[in-house]
Amino acid sequence: MSPFLVTLMTPLIGGFVLAAVEDARIAARINVASGVITFGASLALAVSVAQVGSLNAVGGWFFLDAFNVFLVALTAFVGMTTAIFSGPYMRHEIAHGRMDARRMRLYHSMFQLFQFGMLLGFTANNIGVLWVSLELATLATVLLVSLYRTPASIAAAWKYFVLCGMGIALALFGTVMIFFTSSSVLGHGNEALTWTLLMDESSKLDPVVMMIAFCFLMVGYGTKVGLAPMHAWLPDAHGEGPTPVSAVLSGLLLNLALYALVRLKMLVDGATGTDTAGHIMMSFGLLSLFVAAFSLHKQRDIKRLFSFSSIEHMGLMTFAFGIGTHLASFAALLHMTVHSLVKSGIFFTVGHAAQAMGTQKMTGIRGLIRHHPGIGWGLLVGTVAIAGFPPFGVFTSEFLLLTATLDAHAWTCILLLLGLLVAMTGLLRFVQPMAFGEPASDAVAVRVNMLPVYVHLLLALMLGLFIPGFLAGWYDQAAALIVSAPLEGL
Amino acid sequence: MSSLPLQIAQALLLVLLAPVAAGFVASVKARLQNRHGPGLLQPWRNLAKLFAKQVVLAENASWIFRFAPYVVFTATVMAASCVPALLVDTPLSLTADVIALVSLLALARFFLALAGMDIGTAFGGMGASREMTFSALAEPALLMSVFVLSLGAHSTNLTTMIQHTLNTPIMLQPSLAFALAAMLMIALAENGRIPVDNPTTHLELTMVHEAMILEYSGRHLALMEWASMIKLTLFATLIIDLFMPWGMVAGPDAAGLLLALVAWVLKIFGLLLALSLAETYLAKLRLFEVPEFLSMAFVIAFLGLLSHYMLEVNA
C-alpha cells in the first residue's frame, strides 16, 4: 500500500474506529497512534515526492507537488503533536466535568475526520473535491467547537457554521463558474475541474468569468482563511472550542483555505494574465493585518487574543501570496510553516495556563512564571516568537516578506511595518502581565505536557537560524510553481 | 633651552605676587570708602598666621576634606604656571591650551565644592550648589569668547595666540571688544567678585565661595585663600595675554625681561584698579539675577562671533 494511501486512509479509518471506542484513555492512545502513523507515512510520501518532483495518485484524482506535499507533512506533524497534547489536557477536562465519555468519543472521531478532510483537501487534484473536503473539515470542526455545550460554545459554533456555510457556498458558486467556462474548453467530465489540466489550459479560460469566479472564491475561501471583514467567526470559534481544536483550527484549517485560494489564484492569473487577483489578495491581507492588529489591544479572553493574532498572520501570508513574486511566495510558505508551529504551540500553552488559573480571562491569569515556569516561559517565548523577534523563524519570514514588498510595492512597506508594530504591542501588553508578577492565590497545579510546545518552538528556532537544504528546496520549487519566475537577485 | 627655570621663576612670581595683588584690591577699595586699608602685605600676614595655626577638623570630616585644599591649590598653581606672563614662548604653555587651563580650574572648583558638601552643614551644600550652578552657566560664555579669540590665530594655544596678537598691527576689532567684555564679566563670576559674589561677606544667605570654606582652618584655609588669590591674578594675566600682550618678550634677554616684568605688573595693577572701582560702585546682584548676568555675557560673546564673520572675515 503506497505511503499516500496510508497517509490519507489512516485518519479516515481512525475516525470510524474511534467513534466506536468507549474508554477515553484507549481512545487517546489510538488517536496518538493514528497521528504517528499518518506523520510517518507523510514523511515517506514527502521523500518519494522529493525524488520524483511531483506525482499523481489514484488515476489522477490526487496529485502531489512541492507545494502541497510539505503542507501535508506539516498537517500530519501538527496533528500528531496535537493528539499527543490533547491526551492529558482532555483528561483534565473530564476530571473537571467539562466533558463526558460520550462527547469524548465524538471528539476523537471528529478530530480524525478533520485530519482526513485536511489531507484530502491538500492532495485533491479536483477543485470540486477540494471544496467538498474543506466543507467536510468545517463540519467536523463545527461539532468540535460546540463540544462543551455551554451556551457560549453553541452560539460560537452556530456563528462559525452559518458564516462559514455562507462563505463556503460562495466558494462553490465560484467553482461552478470556473466549471462554466472550463467545460467549454475541457468538456463536461471531471477533466474540467482537474486542477493540473486546468493549469495547463488556464490561458484558454475566459478572463471575465474567471474574474467573477475569483470574486466569489476570494470571499468564500477568504471567510475560512479568516480575512477581514469576513473573520467574525474566527475569534469565537477559537475562544469557545477545546484548546486542541483551537490549535488545529489556527494551525491547519486556515492553511488549507489559504492553499485553496492560492491554487485558484494561479488559475485566475493564468486566465487573466494580469495580477488583479494578486492586488485583491494584497488589499485583503493588509486590511486583516490592521483590523487584527488593532483588535488585539481590546481583548479580554486569552484564546481570542491569539486567534486575532492568527488573523493578523493569515493577513500577512495572503498579502505575501498576493505580491506573488518568487521571494514573496517563499516568504509566505516559510511563514505558513512557522506560524502553524508557533501558533499551535502557543495554544497548547494557553490551554494549560487557562487550566492552571481556572479561567480564560486574561485579568485572572497572573504570574505564570512563578506558578509554573514551564508554562510561563513557554507562553512568553512563544509570544516573542510570534511577534516576529529573532532568532525565531517568524522573524526570518517577515524579513523576507518585507524585502519582497520593497522590491514589488515599496510604499506598502510602511503600512506593513506599522501593522506589525501595533500587533506586537497588542500581544505583549497582555502577555507580559500574565507571564510576570505573582501568581493568583487560587491557581491550581496541573499535569502539563510541554513537550509538544518545546518541539514546536525548537523547530521554529531552527528555521530562524538556518533552513535545511531539502526544506529550502521545497519552498523554492513551490514558490517556482506559484510564480513561474526564477529566483533572481539574491 | 634655559627657559624652563625662567618659566618656573615666572610661575613663582605670579604665585607670590597674588596675595599682594589681593591686598592691593582691598586697600584701594578701603581708600575709595575713605578708610585706611590694611597694607598691601596684609594678605601675606594672614596667610603666615594661618599656616602657623593648628588645624581644627569637624568630627565627620573625611579624607576628601583634608585632600581638597591641596588639589585646589596645586591645580590653580599648575594652571598659573602654564600661563605666559613675561615670556611668550614657554615650554609649559604647551601643557594646556586655554580650554585645558580652564578645566584645570574646574578641577579645583570640583574639589572645593566636594569639600563644601563633606561636613554636611546646610551652608556647605548651599555654597557648593550655587558655585557649581554659576560656574556651569559661566562655562558656555567663557568657551564662546575663547572661540572668538581663537578665530584670529586659528589656535587655542596661548603662545600662538599671543604671537598672533603681537604680529598683527593694532586695529580696532569689534569682535575682540565683545570678547573682552564677556571675558571680564566671566572673570568677575569665576573669582566670586561683586556683583556676583562678595568675597568679604559672611552673611549666611549671600555667601557662595565663603560658605564652602566655612569649616576650614589653619593651613587648609590658608591654601584655599591663597588659591583664590592666585586665581584672581591668573585671570588678570590671562586677560592681559589675550588682549594686551604688548611688552612680552620672545627670548630670554635680561633687559627685555625687566621691561616685560614692569609692563606686566603695571597691567595687572591697572586691571585690579578697575576691578576695585567696579566693586565699589556696583551693588551685588540678587542671586537669581546672576544667571541673567552670565547669559548676557554669553550673548555678548556670541555677538562677538557673529560680528567677526560679518565685519572682519571678508575685510
Add this chain to the structure above:
Amino acid sequence: MNTALIQQIIDGLAALMLLVSFSLLAQHRMLSVLHWFAVQGWLLAITSAFVAYGTGHHELYVSAAMTLLLKGLLLPWLLWRVIKRLHVHREVEPLVNLTLTMLIALGITLFSFHIIQPIEKISQLLTRDSMAIATACVLLGMLMMITRRKAITQVVGFLAVENALFFAAIGSTNGMPLVVEIGIAFDVLIAALIFGLFFFQIRTTFDSLEVDAMHASLVEREEEE
C-alpha cells in the same frame, strides 16, 4: 421535442426559479416559507430532468432524482418536523420590513444581470441564460439569511443558496461531474442534519431560536467580569 422548445422551457423554469426566490423572501408565515422551499426543490428536479433530456447527459437523471428526494422531500420534511417539535412561532420575524427587502432584492437582481450579461455569450450551451438567474438567486438567498431573525429562517436561506448553486450547476453548465455532485449533496445532507441537531441544542440552551439571544450570550460571555 426540438431544442428550441426545451430552450424556452428551461428559460421559463429559470424565470420560475427567480420568482420562487422572491416569494421565499416575501413570506410572512413559517410554513409557507417551507412550502416555497419545497417548490424550489421540485423546480430544480424538473429542470435537471429537462436538461438531461435535452442534452442527453444521462447521469443528470440521477442527480434529478437525488434532488427530488433530498431537496424536494427530505429537507422540507425535516424542517417541518423541527418546527412542529419546537413549537416555533408561526410568524417570520424580519429585521428589515418586507417592502424594503423587496426593493433591495430587485436591486440585487438588476445588479447580477448587469454583472453576468457580458459573459453569457461565451457559452454555447442551450441553458446559458440561466446563469444570471442563478447568481441572482444566490444573492437573494444571502439576503434572506441577513434579513431574517429566526435561526430556522437563516437555515432556509442557506439551503436556498445551495439550491441556487445547484441550479447554476445544472442550468448553466449542464451539471457538475457526478462525483462532485454526490459530494456536494452529501455535504448538504450532513449540514442539514447538523442544523437539526443545533436547533435542539439551541432550543434547550436558549429556549428560543432567536439568533440575537445567542449573540447576546456570546457578548456577555466576553464582557462578564
Add this chain to the structure above:
Amino acid sequence: MILALGACIAALLAAVGGGFLRGSLQRTALCLLLGVSGLLAIVAGMAGLLENPATLTLPLGLPWLPMHVRIDALASFFLLVIGALLTPVAVYSQGYLRHERRLAAMGVFLPLFVLGMFGVVLADDAFSFMLFWELMSVSSYFLVTFEHEQPENRKAGFIYLLMAHLAGLLILGSFAVLYAAGGSFEFVSMRNAELTPFWASVAFLLAALGFGTKAGVAPMHGWLPDAHPVAPSNVSALMSGIMLKVAIFGFVRLAWDLIGTANFQWWWGVLVLAAGSSSAVFGVLFALQQHDLKRLLAYHSIENVGIILIGLGLSMLLAHFGHPLLAALGLIAGLYHTINHALFKGLLFMGAGAVLHASGTRDMESMGGLIHRMPATSLFFLVASISISALPPFNGFVSEWLTFQTALMAPQLGAALLTAIVPFSAAMLALAGALAAACFVKVFGVVFLGHARSEAVAGAREVDGWMKLGMAIPALCCLLLGLLPVLFVPLMDAIPRALLDVSLAGHVHAHGWLWLSPVDVSRASYSAPVALAGMLAIGGLAFWWLHPKGTTVRRGPIWSCGTPNLNARMQYNATSFSQPLRRIFGGVLQPDEHVHMEYPAHKLLTKKVRHVLHVADPAVRHLHRPIGDFVLNLARIVQQEHQRGIHAYLAWTFATVLLLLAVFA
C-alpha cells in the same frame, strides 16, 4: 578572527552553563565564561586594529544568504569597547550575584545579550546584523524585567521592548533601501551601491531614527530612564555602558561605511549635531533633577550619547566639506568618548550597584556619609565622577577636549550659517560638561559625603573583593586613557584610515609622545602626564613644607551658628542642591512643585511643611501618551464592530461580495 569567534562561543557556552547549572557553580561558570569572552574580545579587538580586515562565512542563515562575518577596524574597536567593560563586569557579577536567587533567567539571557552585541559588531550582512540586533534587544528586555514582581519594572520593560522593536524596524527599513540599491544583503554590495541623493537621505534618516532611538537620543529617549534603573546593576552597567555604544556602532557602520562619506549631505551633519547638543543638555538637565541614583545615571547616558553625536556630527560636516583630516579628528573624538563613556558609566553603575547592595536603596535622599563605611567604593566612584565631569587628568576630559578642538575647526567649513551653528553647539557641549560636574558634585556629595540620612545607610558595609576588583579595573583604565591618549589614539587610527582613508597618527604626537595635539601643536596641545606630574610636584612640595614635624589636627564639632543639635535632615540634599537650576531652567523642566504648609494657630507658627516635587519627562508627556491614546482609540472603534450580531457579519460578507463584483467584474 578566531579570537572574536572564540569570544562569541564563550558567551554561548555561558548561556548554556547559566541555563543548566545551578547554585554557586552556575554563578561561577557564568562569570568565568563571560570574563573569558571579554578578554578574548579585548585581544581580538587589539589584533583587529593592528591587522587587515578578515572575513568568514558561517553555515547559518538563509539558504542563499549564509551569515557573513567580518572583523575590520571599526568592528575591532567596538569589540575592544565591549570587552573592556564586559571583563570587569563579569568579575563584579561574581560578587554581585551572590545573594541573587533564581539566576536561571539571567544565566541564559545575559550571555545571549552579550552574544547579540558581538554578533552585531561582527555582522557583515544585513540579515545577520538584524538577527543579532534583535537578539540583543529581546534578551536585554528579559534582563530589564528580571525582577518582574514590581509592576513598574514590567511597564519599563514593555516600553523598552516596544521602542527597541520600533528601532529595529526603522533600521530594517534603512537596510531595505540599501538592499534595493545594492541588490544584495551583503555589506560588500551595499558599500558599492549607487545611491541617488534622495534614497541616500531616506536610508540615512531611517538609520538615524532607528539607532538614535536605541541609543536614547532625545526625544526618542523615553524608554531609557525607565529601563536602565530597573535592571540589575551589572546589567545596567552593560546596557548603559555598551548597548548604547552598539547603537553608535550601527550608526557609524551605516552612515560612514555603507552609505559612504561620499554621499553625505550637509544637513545630515547639522541634524546629528543638533540632536547631539540637545540630548547632551537635555540629558544632564533632567539628570540633575533626579534623586533615584540609577535613574540619574541613566539620564547621564543620554547626555553622553549626545556628546558622542556632537563629535560624529562635526565629523560628518567636515567630511562633506572636504576636510577628511578634520573629519577623522571628529570621528576619533566621538569614538574616544564612546570607550570613555563605556568605562566610566559602567563603573558608575557598578558603584551604584554596590551602594544599592550595601544600603538596599536607590533613593539618594536617604543616603549620605557612605565614604566612611565604603571607602574603596567611594574612591572608585569619585574617579568615575571626575572622569564623567570631563576634568583632567582623567579620560572624559580628553575626548571632550578633542571634540572642542574639532568644533574650533568650524571656520574651515566656509558656509556662514554653519560657522555660527557649530560654535553654538560647542557652547552647549561646554554647558553640558559643566552641568555634569555640578551633577556629580551633587551625587558624590549627597551619597558619600555628609551624614547618613537613614538607618539602613548608616549600617551599610563595604562590598566584597570581587566587586571591588570589578570596579578597580575600569577606574584604572579611566586614568590610563586620560594620561596616555597619545598612545591610544594611534591605535584607533585604523578606523579613519578605513573609513576616510586619512591617517591622524602622525599629527597626534607630532610634538613627541608627551603632547597630544589634534592637528598641529601650534593650534592646541594638551599633556596630561606633564600636568599630573606638575601637580604632584607642587602638591608634594606644599605638603612637605606644611608638615614640618608631627603637626597634629584637632577634631571639633561643626560650627552651627549656635543652633543646638543639628541633625542629618538639615543637610542639603539632592533636591535642594538642584533647586537653583530647577528655577533657572524651569521653562525646560516644567517641574510640578508645591510646598504644603500647615498653620495650627498663627502664620508664624508653622506645624508641618511638606514639599512635593515631580519632574515628568517631556518625551513621555508629549510623545508616548498621545500616540498610545491614538492607538487605543482606533482599537476601540475596531472593537465596536466586533460587538455586533451575526446578521451584521453576514451583511459584511454580502457587502464584500457585491463590492468586489462591482469593482472587478
